[in-house]
Amino acid sequence: MRNISPLSRLTTTTTTRRISQIPRTQSWLSDWRHISSSSSTRSTAAAPNTDSTASALEPPPAGGHLPSISSSALLKHTREQSLKTPGILWADAELDEARGTSSLSSATAGRETRKMNMYQAIRDALSIALSTDDSAIVFGEDVAFGGVFRCTLGLAEEYGRERVFNTPLTEQGVVGFGIGYASMGSKLGDSTLGGRGMGGTAIAEIQFADYIWPAFDQLLNEASKFRYRSGGQFNVGGLTVRCPTMAVGHGGLYHSQSPEGFFMGAGGLKVVIPRSPLQAKGLLLSAIRDPNPVVFMEPKILYRSAVEQVPTSDYTLPLGRAEILTTGSDLTVVTYGTSVYRCEQAIHLLTHPPQGSGIERTVKDALGDWRRGTGKNVSSSPSIELVDLRTILPYDLPLVLRSLSKTHRLLIVHEGPTTGGVGMQIAGDVVSGLALTTSNARGEENSIGEDMRRLRKEAFLGLEAPVKVIGGWDTPGVALQPTKKSEIHRMYKYSSIGIHYNQQ
Known part of the structure; x- marks a missing residue:
């Protein structure tokens, strides 16, 4: 950086x-x-x-002077810390409220946690989504085999290959199919889907965020505008697009990009990036159930390096809220x-x-x-x-x-x-x-x-x-790491920000 x-x-x-x-x-x-x-x-x-x-x-100490991801104080290392996560909402909270047991102590009583890394927490969230929504399907390149990072491991065997299946190697086709499924619905499930509209729950995977560009037109011109162009009569709120993102220490320029900034002007979409396993599970379930299409980006270096206690229950964390x-x-x-x-x-x-x-x-x-x-x-x-x-x-x-x-x-x-x-x-x-x-000029309030x-x-x-x-850096990619000052200067000179300053 x-x-x-x-x-x-x-x-x-x-x-x-x-x-x-x-x-x-x-x-x-x-x-x-x-x-x-x-x-x-x-x-x-x-x-x-x-x-x-x-x-x-x-x-120096064997582990270095700095806290590692695994030893980070920001992770929840105990059951008590996990269950007291700010903003956590249990799926059975309404039932607890009806029973008069909605206090914090009673809501967490009897709940279990398990140590998970991020890919295990994501797999757990996908399993809950499939088990609680008959219209939910998971699809993408190699997801039936478990995916590159094993986030869908065993789901095809557990829920059937008509609900967890591989697609051709076409990101535009993957997202386009998801938009169609989320808009038209499914024979497998209810057509109302909690007020999201007519469609089914489509959970698509782009194998790497670097390959989301062929699907950019589908996301920005179709998914984000679907509700707007129909005057609110139709929507694709059941669409969630998962993709591994950010640098991992290797992988080159086609496997280490961070494209979230390109979506900042995509009104109608939501973009979510979790920091830990507990956050990933709760935010992913919220994204799947949100009445808007969501791009869910998962930092790939955290798939195995971030480990914490994660509740095994069905829960969500609020979208649009920082912590x-x-x-x-x-x-x-x-x-x-x-x-x-x-x-x-x-x-x-x-x-x-x-x-x-x-x-x-x-x-x-x-x-x-x-x-x-x-x-x-x-x-x-x-x-x-x-x-x-x-x-x-x-x-x-x-x-x-x-x-x-x-x-x-x-x-x-x-x-x-x-x-x-x-x-x-x-x-x-x-x-x-x-x-x-x-x-404004007429004295009207904003x-x-x-x-x-x-x-x-x-x-x-x-x-x-x-x-x-x-x-x-504003350079074409992240694959090359220059070691000479002349190379750094050349990269800076021909980057967009360098050209801008050199012209002043």
Whole structure:
């Protein structure tokens, strides 16, 4: 991701420069001493292996200095944490309310959780959808075999191959078939489907989000406009399109893209990106049952790396609602998907930088600037509020504005390209807040509501620093990783943002 903020610089700049200067013939301990030394120039000889040097600095821990995804404090590692997830709505909540047992303690009593990774949680959600809705079908390339990431493993054997089946290798055809099924209905199930319209429940899988482009016309010109063009008489609310997304550390430019920003102007669609197994199950069930077509993007690196306790019951989590993961008063960090854990690591470095490293010096400099600028004492550290959007379209602007009104600083982080991305959309909504608080030329009030106007005005006028966005490079793909400054410069020069600045 582009390093345009001191927060990103903490985790990259100094370490990269110093590692590139180490002779390969040195031992790992000498390498580590060299990185940790206070000298800013390259030493052509290995650091002396003296007892005093060895005792001065301890080797780094085996797991590294940063919290990993598996050890993240943001995951629910116990049953109690899982069952108390904010916003969770049990499918039998109405029955509990009728029985008079709708309190939190009684609603969670007797409920079980099981340790799952993300692909297991998604498989569990699909199984619940198939078992509770006779019209639901799951289809896509190789889904009858379990799919590339095993999210549909065993569903064809359990529910029959007429409900879980493979399709030809045509993404346009997969989504087009889903639109038709969601609009026309099925012989298998009820035609009303909870008020969604005439159609059946179509759960399509695009094998990788990188291949969603052939289906772009179907999604934007057909699915998103189906209700609008019929004046509300028909809809395709039963359509859900799943697709693995974001970088995974390998896979090249056709298997590591983050295309969510391209859907920001697709009114009529919803776009959802979960951060964990528990979130994935609840949000996916909400997407399947939502009266609007939904594009559900699953960060593929989290399929097996994110593990937590997930309720085995049928439950949903609200769409269009962001969640505050950690509260703070000095900076609002807005993110989603895999980037949630990258932000957690960056925040961790502010309070626990590796001792004796270049990162520690960078952190000290950044904290010193912050303390001088804010008048804080020498022992204070910034309090950061971390927000997970969860739903990208429509995203929870009121929550972002309320948080910004408290912290007065905003940083948006995501893997996708910066130009035209989610971050730029949020930044634009925030900095244009003052103009949207006024009435029109005839003195008529804006239709967005009094509370929203007040939030926009407070957030805009309360800004104490420019809104910052950390996103991906505006380059054709993510497959190549240049190692020379000349290559980095060439990539930047011919990226869209580079061309723009070079012409000024």
